[in-house]
Amino acid sequence: MEKLIITCALTGAEVTKEQNPAVPYTPEEMAQSAYEAYMAGASILHLHVRDDNGAPTQAKERFKRNIELIREKCPDAIIQVSTGGAVGMSDDERLQPVELSPEMATLDAGTINFGDDIFVNSWPSLMNFAKRMQEKKVKPEIEVFDRGMVENAARLHKMGLLDAPMHFDFVLGVPGGMPATMEDLMHMIRSIPAGSTWTAAGVGRHQLPMAVAAIVIGGHARVGLEDNIYYSKGVLTKSNGELVERIARLAKEIGREVATPDEARKILGLKK
């Protein structure tokens, strides 16, 4: 099996310090949290950023500041910006961090119910996001919340808007999306084009079992406070680093080595 790429989703748009004080908001907190995750074995840092009040923002300047501080502490980490942002943001708002030409950005591949909200990603939007990433030479991580989204990605690929090999992130356990079961994960793995790579991101209590499944099956794993604020049932996690450290430790125990950022680049076909 190839080495395991660990992605850390540091803060997201939905979780708050009221839920877990370890959720980073400021650029300084983000850089420290990124550093701990990186030192524990994360090679990809999935970024949302917050404004001075802790609210999610896609402002380019705020992303730039966060990335600068993260770069000082994690010089070779792969930066993956979110273009999902938060529910209700416009496409133009969401696309701003792509202008900074990060190595990777997320491409949310369809519309779903998202808890009480609707996360809107219309077909014209998908074409727009894919085209912009292609123009900026940013590798998309295709965020898949449901099976039909793999078909959307395949259609974008046919149209020449998504380049192979594609990288998918299966987000399992969002209320409104596919559940986090082994059957669902296996079905998703079988549905993606040959030669693609994939990551599993379980939400809430599903984070650990989905990451372990990915280690065993040969995919890659995403953990972090964006998706889960607990270490175990009823016990808040102390940090992103703690969540990454456990996955790195389990991978080693199971006999799967953890990829460095440069090894992750090779696996994903990224040029530094």
Ligand code: KMH
């Ligand atoms: N915050 C969610 C609405 C992504 O990063 O691309 C979307 C999200 C996915 O977090």
Ligand code: ZN
């Ligand atoms: Zn995200």
